[in-house]
Amino acid sequence: MSGNAVTAAATARMPDAAAADFIHSLFKPAHILVAISGGSDSTGLLVALAERLKAFPTSNVALSAATIDHGLRAESADEARDVAALCASLGVPHVARRWEGEKPKNGIMAAARGARYELLTDIADKISANVVVTAHTLDDQRETLAMRAARLNEGEGIAGTGIADAMLFDRRVWIVRPFLACRRADIRAYLTERGMSWLDDPSNEDVRYERVRTRKRLAQNAAPPSVLDGGSTRTALSMEATAWLDRYVTVHAGVLCAVSRDALAADEAVLSYALPYLTAVFGGEPYGPGRERMRRILDFMGEGKPGRRTAGGVLFDLRRDGLYLMRENRDIRPLELASGADGIWDGRFRIVNRGPTAIRIEAAGAKGAAEFPESLPKGAVQRARAVLPLVIAGDGENAASVAIVPYLAPFDRFLTRFDLTFADRLSACFGRAPYARPPL
Numbered sequence: 170m171s172g173n174a175v176t177a178a179a180t181a182r183m184p185d186a187a188a189a190d191f192i193h194s195l196f197k198p199a200h201i202l203v204a205i206s207g208g209s210d211s212t213g214l215l216v217a218l219a220e221r222l223k224a225f226p227t228s229n230v231a232l233s234a235a236t237i238d239h240g241l242r243a244e245s246a247d248e249a250r251d252v253a254a255l256c257a258s259l260g261v262p263h264v265a266r267r268w269e270g271e272k273p274k275n276g277i278m279a280a281a282r283g284a285r286y287e288l289l290t291d292i293a294d295k296i297s298a299n300v301v302v303t304a305h306t307l308d309d310q311r312e313t314l315a316m317r318a319a320r321l322n323e324g325e326g327i328a329g330t331g332i333a334d335a336m337l338f339d340r341r342v343w344i345v346r347p348f349l350a351c352r353r354a355d356i357r358a359y360l361t362e363r364g365m366s367w368l369d370d371p372s373n374e375d376v377r378y379e380r381v382r383t384r385k386r387l388a389q390n391a392a393p394p395s396v397l398d399g400g401s402t403r404t405a406l407s408m409e410a411t412a413w414l415d416r417y418v419t420v421h422a423g424v425l426c427a428v429s430r431d432a433l434a435a436d437e438a439v440l441s442y443a444l445p446y447l448t449a450v451f452g453g454e455p456y457g458p459g460r461e462r463m464r465r466i467l468d469f470m471g472e473g474k475p476g477r478r479t480a481g482g483v484l485f486d487l488r489r490d491g492l493y494l495m496r497e498n499r500d501i502r503p504l505e506l507a508s509g510a511d512g513i514w515d516g517r518f519r520i521v522n523r524g525p526t527a528i529r530i531e532a533a534g535a536k537g538a539a540e541f542p543e544s545l546p547k548g549a550v551q552r553a554r555a556v557l558p559l560v561i562a563g564d565g566e567n568a569a570s571v572a573i574v575p576y577l578a579p580f581d582r583f584l585t586r587f588d589l590t591f592a593d594r595l596s597a598c599f600g601r602a603p604y605a606r607p608p609l
C-alpha cells in the first residue's frame with residue numbers, strides 16, 4: 170500500500186461518526202437543510218443525520234431536505250417524488266423545486282450547479298434554515314483535485330485546495346460538506362446495512378463528462394493524490410496574506426489600491442495568494458486572472474522597473490514609491506436602474522436606487538470627484554477617479570437617494586472557510602463591517 174493510500178485510509182471517516190461530529194459542531198438551535206438528489210451520498214447523509222437526531226431528540230436541531238429538479242432528464246420529476254417519499258418515511262419535511270431558467274447549450278453542468286445553489290439558498294431563506302449541507306465525498310474530492318491538477322499542467326486556472334468543507338454562498342448561507350472525508354463505498358455499505366436503496370444517475374457513467382473520465386482513471390490508479398491537508402495550508406496562507414495586507418496595503422475610495430514598495434519583496438506564495446484576490450476585487454471579476462497572466466505580473470513586479478501592465482481588467486501601475494492597482498478604464502458597461510431597483514455595476518459596486526425616477530450609472534471619466542490624499546501620484550488618482558461610478562438621474566440631475574456600496578465580487582460565491590481571515594480584513598479595507606459570519 171502506498172503512503173498516500175495509507176493516509177487516506179487512516180483519515181477516512183465513517184458516515185455515522187461524520188454526521189454526529191457535524192451536528193455537534195453546530196450552534197444550537199439550528200435548522201439543517203439537506204440537499205438531496207437521491208443518489209447514494211446524499212441519501213446516506215440524510216439518513217445518518219436523521220438517525221443521529223432521532224437518537225438525541227433533545228438536541229435542538231431541526232432537519233429538512235430539498236431536491237432540485239433540473240428538468241434535464243425525463244425521469245427527474247419522478248425521482249424528486251421518490252425522494253419526497255423517502256423523506257416522508259423518515260419524518261423529514263421535504264421541498265422540491267424545479268429549475269425553470271433558460272438552459273445554456275454549453276457548460277450545462279456548471280449552469281445547473283449555479284441554479285441549484287441559488288434555489289437551495291432561496292429554500293433555506295424561506296424555511297429559515299441556518300445551514301445547507303451537501304454530500305460531497307472523499308471520492309469527489311480526489312476527482313476534483315485530479316481535474317484541477319490536470320488543468321494546472323495545461324497552464325490554466327489557479328492552484329486550489331479542492332472542494333472546501335464549508336463555503337459562504339452569496340453572503341446568505343453556509344454550505345457545509347460533512348461527508349468530505351467519507352468514502353462512497355462506506356456510505357453505500359451504511360445504507361445497505363439498513364436495507365435502504367438509492368437512485369443511480371445515468372450521467373455518472375457518461376464519459377462525455379470530464380469528472381466521469383477522471384473517476385474511471387483514478388479507479389485504475391492505486392495511489393490517488395492525497396489531499397487531506399489542503400485546508401490548513403490555505404488557512405496559513407490566508408493569515409500570512411492578512412499580515413501583508415495590514416502592513417502594506419491601503420484602499421482609497423474603493424477604487425485605488427496602494428501597495429508600498431517593500432510589500433513586493435514578500436514571499437512569492439503570499440503574493441500569489443493575495444494579488445489574484447486584489448485583482449479580482451478591483452477588476453470586478455469573480456476570479457483572479459489565470460496562472461499565466463499572474464505569472465507575468467509577478468515577473469514584472471519582480472523586475473521592479475516602473476511601468477504599467479494590465480491583467481483581469483486591472484491596471485498595475487508600478488512606480489518608485491509603490492504599486493497602484495485600479496480598474497482599467499475599458500469595457501465598463503453602464504447600468505440602468507428603475508426606481509426602487511438595485512443592481513451590481515461593473516462587478517464592483519452595489520447600487521440601490523431609492524429615488525422616484527430611473528437612473529443610469531456609468532464610469533465617471535473626467536467627472537470623477539472623490540477626495541484622495543495629496544501624497545498619492547496625480548496620474549494614478551486621475552485614473553482611479555475615472556472609474557468611479559457616476560449616477561445620472563432620468564432628468565439629467567445627479568440622483569440624491571442612491572446608495573452605493575463596494576461589492577467584492579470574488580467573495581460573493583466561493584469564499585471558503587480557509588480564506589476568511591484574509592477576506593475579513595480585505596472587506597474592512599473597503600470600510601465595511603468584517604466579512605466573517607459567526608462560526609457554525
Ligand SMILES: Nc1ncnc2c1ncn2[C@@H]1O[C@H](COP(=O)(O)OP(=O)(O)OP(=O)(O)O)[C@@H](O)[C@H]1O
Pocket residue numbers: 203204205206210211235236237238239278282285302303304305309
Ligand atoms: N438535484 C439535486 N438536488 C439537491 N441536491 C443536489 C442535487 N444534485 C446534487 N445535489 C447535492 O450536491 C452534492 C454533490 O452532487 P454532485 O457531485 O452531483 O454535484 P456537482 O455537480 O459536482 O456540483 P457541486 O460539486 O458544486 O455541488 C450531492 O451530494 C447533493 O448533496
